[in-house]
Amino acid sequence: MTTIDTPRRPVYFDCDTGIDDSLALAYLLASPEIELVGIGTVSGNVSAAQAAENTLRILALAGRGDIPVAVGAHDALTRAFEGGAPHVHGSNGIGEVELPESGLTAIDLDAAQLLVRLSHEYEGRLEIITVGPTTNIALALRLDPTLPSRVVEVTAMGGAAFASGNVTPVAEANIWNDPEAAAELIAAPWPVVLVPLDVTVENTLEESHRQQLLDSDRPLARAVGEMLDFYFDFYVELYGRRSSALHDPLAAAIAVGGVVATNAPLVDVVVDATHGPGRGQTICDLRGQRLGPVDQTGAHVRVVLGTDRPLDAHLVERLTASV
């Protein structure tokens, strides 16, 4: 798709790397439509520091040590980091896989500062993909409330519309981990594409896909194939088989355009940041959608409820393609 006349779209990626974050990062690195111009890390699946270490090792494996990585928020806006999700992602966040040391280090800015700087450098062109708690995005908005005017679009993996949550009955982990930050992201005046559990749980990788990754001649493909071994075990309870949801890679693929959101109405979305039983819920106003998707006047959040095709084969193809 890339030609001399079509420069790659600049993307800032915010992540809590994480197994599915690693898949998303590998996908973005393999996508000619976009250029990763900076990565920020945040505590979520693992600490922001561990997420940065994982990210740097992945970049080294892909030969992309040129991409700046900034460590972001260790704690959520109103709550201290509580240790992440080692039962889902392993104690190191990448399924106990030991990647080679990278020889790389994070830059000397925090993630919010990096994001604001990139928004000037790529003014009117920068896209944001965020697949962890959105603390860094909220901090960047606080640092510079004019940020949205320079950003094309924010694609965020998070929330649940009709679907059940995965931390509480109604809250998904990224939102649950920092509801106040999510509320600030959603309230800011930029176009948001929300990729909730409703679609991410319907997209899976199976053992056959994992084998294709393991059989690849690309080191990063093999590495994520190894990571998936741990992740597949976690999902047996949900799916009844070794398999995995594709939360973060689906958000990445929708942002890139490799998968197209076909049912994705623009609707009012409010994040429940109370301390009641609904804390962390993305309340999406999907009333009146029975006869088909209807955009609400004035809404700026697109909630993805359906896509044109499953992600699985496309994801594996990108990750295993010869460079």
Added chain:
Amino acid sequence: MTTIDTPRRPVYFDCDTGIDDSLALAYLLASPEIELVGIGTVSGNVSAAQAAENTLRILALAGRGDIPVAVGAHDALTRAFEGGAPHVHGSNGIGEVELPESGLTAIDLDAAQLLVRLSHEYEGRLEIITVGPTTNIALALRLDPTLPSRVVEVTAMGGAAFASGNVTPVAEANIWNDPEAAAELIAAPWPVVLVPLDVTVENTLEESHRQQLLDSDRPLARAVGEMLDFYFDFYVELYGRRSSALHDPLAAAIAVGGVVATNAPLVDVVVDATHGPGRGQTICDLRGQRLGPVDQTGAHVRVVLGTDRPLDAHLVERLTASV
């Protein structure tokens, strides 16, 4: 189904009569499995007083002036009544249909007092069907916290599990109108069957059914057929055709056994009674149900998500059957 050896099951019915309440009441009056031993009214679709007037006229039309009707709470536990839903049910609650005066009057107890009295009279046998805001039930629980020990089961039309709400994005009208009362009903130690919008909106009456009601030789069937004219107009926006949801009658039919809940797991349910954006939501813990309905240990609320058959033909058949 009724035999000399199987006395009818005694039912207390609580309603805010209402067009679909009228359908539910007509259904209950036509159901040989149960005996309506008392009716309480509450403000919701209309005021508690208007609901009682409507109820008495319906009972008179059915020749059942013997059933005691008690006027219940005019105001919700923490909020004054705000005038009901004349755009849905008409200014008189029954679609502007003028039923003949009944010559009947409400009894000299309020609904909560009637319910407590009936719980003693029919101790260990009484069933409750509630299809409006649950203020009267909460007041009865406050009047006598031992009430649940004498009641077999409470079937409540209300809430939304996966479905959107009909007042806010997440709140259904009966719960929205008195979240504190709903929270008290749900928290009380009795078996509850919650019949939410997820199933009530999937059950409709169509113009052909309405015609069958209008053609009946039973005055009450004709009366509800006339009421539906107004109700059908309201639902054009939802369904794209003149039609109506069967909220209250579905709860009645499930309670009676005319329709059987086939997907109805016992799960933890919490009512959001905060003043945040989720106020009035029934938060049902439906995680882990992907592979099929699973009852949660210790839960006492059954959330109906699927039934064995549509209600429409069964409802019309009961309402139009010769006595």
